[in-house]
Amino acid sequence: VVALKKPGLMIPCSHGVGVAVALGCACASFAVGSGWAAVLVIIPGVHLLYMIGVWRRFKESNAIMEACGQLMKERALLRVAFAAAMVTCAWIMLWVYVFVVVCGRYTVAGDIVMFFLLLWFTQIAKYVAHTTIAGVTAMWYYGKRPYSPVRKALRRSLTTSFGSIALGALIVGVSRSFAIAAAYFRTSVNALMQIFGLCVILVDNVLGTFNVYGFCHIAVYGKPYIVASR
Numbered sequence: 017v018v019a020l021k022k023p024g025l026m027i028p029c030s031h032g033v034g035v036a037v038a039l040g041c042a043c044a045s046f047a048v049g050s051g052w053a054a055v056l057v058i059i060p061g062v063h064l065l066y067m068i069g070v071w072r073r074f075k076e077s078n079a080i081m082e083a084c085g086q087l088m089k090e091r092a093l094l095r096v097a098f099a100a101a102m103v104t105c106a107w108i109m110l111w112v113y114v115f116v117v118v119c120g121r122y123t124v125a126g127d128i129v130m131f132f133l134l135l136w137f138t139q140i141a142k143y144v145a146h147t148t149i150a151g152v153t154a155m156w157y158y159g160k161r162p163y164s165p166v167r168k169a170l171r172r173s174l175t176t177s178f179g180s181i182a183l184g185a186l187i188v189g190v191s192r193s194f195a196i197a198a199a200y201f202r203t204s205v206n207a208l209m210q211i212f213g214l215c216v217i218l219v220d221n222v223l224g225t226f227n228v229y230g231f232c233h234i235a236v237y238g239k240p241y242i243v244a245s246r
Contacts, residue, residue, distance in 0.1 A: 018173040024078040031067050035060045073213035087156055092166035093149055100145035107137050128193075135192050143231055147181060150235035169235065180234050180241035186225050188220075195220035 038060035045053035087093065111134050118126070151169030162168055173181065192217045197231065201213035226245045233244035 024081055026081050027077050027104045035063050038198060041168040087153060090166055096145055096148050100141050104138050104141045132189055132193050136189035137239055139188050140182055143181045143185055144173050146229045147177060150232045154236040177234050183241045188223060188227055191223045
């Protein structure tokens with residue numbers, strides 16, 4: 017409701033809620049005599065200093081939120097986001113059921129493949145929604161007003177751009193799998209293993225950033241994944 021009626025208040029309100037929650041935690045800690053109370057007082061203090069430091073930039077951010085408010089008038093976008101969340105939840109429940117059934121019947125490689133499939137399909141659902149929203153945003157930004165822009169952008173994401181989405185999700189699924197393994201390597205006492213784990217996590221972060229902007233390029237221009245990422 018706030019995003020639709022007063023989108024400019026979204027950022028100050030979210031910061032204010034964060035400070036209020038931190039203060040509430042600090043007060044509760046003082047009440048029970050917890051040693052964490054002093055730390056919990058510092059957190060909202062730092063947050064307030066941050067708000068003071070970036071207050072002048074709130075106008076720019078508010079302009080972006082105003083644009084988001086205009087986009088949210090396309091109520092079908094909310095349905096797309098909700099549907100993507102429901103598809104992801106359904107896939108996770110199905111995956112858990114299948115994994116419980118087959119767990120231990122195959123080698124470790126089978127478990128690795130199962131885990132990779134979990135990441136891959138959840139990324140596909142995420143990027144279909146992302147590309148659809150980016151496509152609608154591009155239509156709004158360039159002043160195009162086709163009939164049912166959300167349906168048009170969703171159809172494009174599920175047809176001509178779906179191969180690019182699947183490829184990008186595949187790459188992220190592989191890098192995310194390695195990043196999860198790298199988190200284990202970083203617990204090793206071996207310094208080389210820790211450095212290797214850190215490098216893998218950095219590569220995963222870079223690929224994730226490429227995808228965020230690459231899929232926007234796919235949505236706007238319909239380019240294939242490799243061209244868009246380049």
